[in-house]
Amino acid sequence: MSVSNAAAAPWMWRKMDIAIVLAAIGAIVGSMLSSGGADGWACLHWVCKPLATVLILWSAWRAQPPVSAGYQRWLVTGMLFSLAGDIFLMLPVDAFVAGLVAFLIGHVFFIRALMTDTRFAARPLAVVACLAYGALNLWALWPALPGALHLPVVIYVVVLASMAGQAVARAWRHAHDALAGPAQWAAAGALLFLLSDTLLAWNRFKLAIPMSALWILATYYAALWCLARSVRRGG
Incomplete structure (x- = not known):
């Protein structure tokens, strides 16, 4: 990279972050103000929700230098399935199961990315803690879950919690080496994903959370x- 290109790189990433924030705000505002029909606010949500994910995906794909080519490839593939999940969940029909499956596959790819440099459950306590958190939420939500969703939701929670646990285990494993920064970003992202899906599940099946779109989408995009930030070497 030339000196001029290196100097321009930070500004390029700042512009990308600004675009991501604006798209995320559009998705949140559109969701909160939509009447539920095909009004202008709903259209804003339909455009901005996948757009924010596409921009984040693109930033992960373009991140240089990456932690590794394999990590970048697996993570970006997982984000592609997250994008598919976004689209399924905002369709004007009930495609909740399709969205669940898309995100589940995405988490499998995230786990694969997190295993490129750290064996699964390298720190067992991290995985056990996240699985216990998922089990506690399942126990609390179980009476409100439709019977047809019992098995899909159980599988999803196990995979999601395993992904979060693996990310924390990886950050723990690399706490004092060159991957410390990127691994910490990945752990933060995985835990925020766990929080976002927890909020979504409670809002959908148990109780109405005030301004739910704000909390669910803000934690999801974060x-x-x-x-995406965890792809770039150097923390």
Whole structure:
């Protein structure tokens, strides 16, 4: 990279972050103000929700230098399935299961990315803690879950919690080496993903959370942004 290109790189990433924030705000505002029909606010949400994910995905794909080519490839593939999940969940029909499956596959790819330099459950306590958190939420939500969703939700929670646990285990494992910064970004993103999905599940099945779109989407985009940030070597 030339000196001029190196100097321009930070500004390029700042512009990308600004675009991501604006798209995320559009998705949140559109969701909060939509009447539920195809009004202008709903259209804003439909455009900005996938756009924010696409921008984050692109930033992960373009991140240089990456932690490794394999980590970048697996993580970006996971984000592609997250994008598919975004689209399924905002369709004007009930495609909740399709969205769940898309995100589940995405988490499998995230786990694969997190295993490129750290074996699964390298720090077992981290994985056990996240699985216990998922089990506690399942226990609390179980009476409100439709019977047809019991198995898909259980599988999803196990995979999501395993992804979060692996990310924390990886950050723990690399706490004092060259991957410390990127691994911490990945752990933050994985835990935010766990929080976002917790809020979504409670809002959908148990109780109405005030301004739910704000909390769910803000934590979701923050999760994806942190995961994208974890691609770039140097923390």
